[in-house]
Structures are given as structure tokens and as C-alpha cells.
Amino acid sequence: QVSYTEEVDGGFSFDCWEGHHTLPRLDLTNPEVRKHIFDIAKFYLVDVGVDGWRLDVAHEMPPEFWAEFRAECKQAKPDCLLI
Numbered sequence: 001q002v003s004y005t006e007e008v009d010g011g012f013s014f015d016c017w018e019g020h021h022t023l024p025r026l027d028l029t030n031p032e033v034r035k036h037i038f039d040i041a042k043f044y045l046v047d048v049g050v051d052g053w054r055l056d057v058a059h060e061m062p063p064e065f066w067a068e069f070r071a072e073c074k075q076a077k078p079d080c081l082l083i
Contacts, residue, residue: 017060028065038069042076052081 015025026033044050053073058066073080 017057028062034065034068038072041069041073045073045077045080052083054083 017023017025026037028034041053045052055066070082073082
């Protein structure tokens with residue numbers, strides 16, 4: 001895995017996905033971050049009514065994250081599609 005870092009004024013820096021400074025890398029080891037992501041996914045599935053999620057950067061996420069993401073989505077909407 002390649003690590004990309006973006007530096008901004010004042011010396012602040014953060015990791016980003018594949019060099020895209022508008023896509024900061026999230027700390028998926030933090031349970032609050034995971035919960036926030038899952039809550040957003042479920043909101044769109046249930047409240048907005050989307051049919052599923054296209055997961056373009058699956059290779060950038062740990063497999064255990066996707067297992068939990070799938071379980072959360074399927075619990076919220078059993079017939080959702082994850083591509």
C-alpha cells in the first residue's frame with residue numbers, strides 16, 4: 001500500500017487516498033468513524049431509497065471493514081446490492 005500525504009498551510013498534514021487531497025484517509029480502527037460511515041450508508045438505503053452501493057475503492061479498505069459494512073447494509077435493507 002502506498003501512502004500519500006497532503007501538507008497544508010501551517011504544517012498540518014494528513015494521509016489521502018491515492019494522492020487525491022480531497023479524499024482524506026479515514027481512521028477505520030476508530031469505532032466512531034466506522035459507525036458514522038455505516039449510518040450514512042444506511043440512511044441512503046432506507047431513507048433515500050437507493051438500491052445499493054458501488055464500492056470503487058474496495059482494494060483500499062481492509063476486508064473486515066467490508067464484512068461489517070455488508071452486514072450493516074443487509075440488516076438495514078436485506079435486498080440491497082453491493083458491487
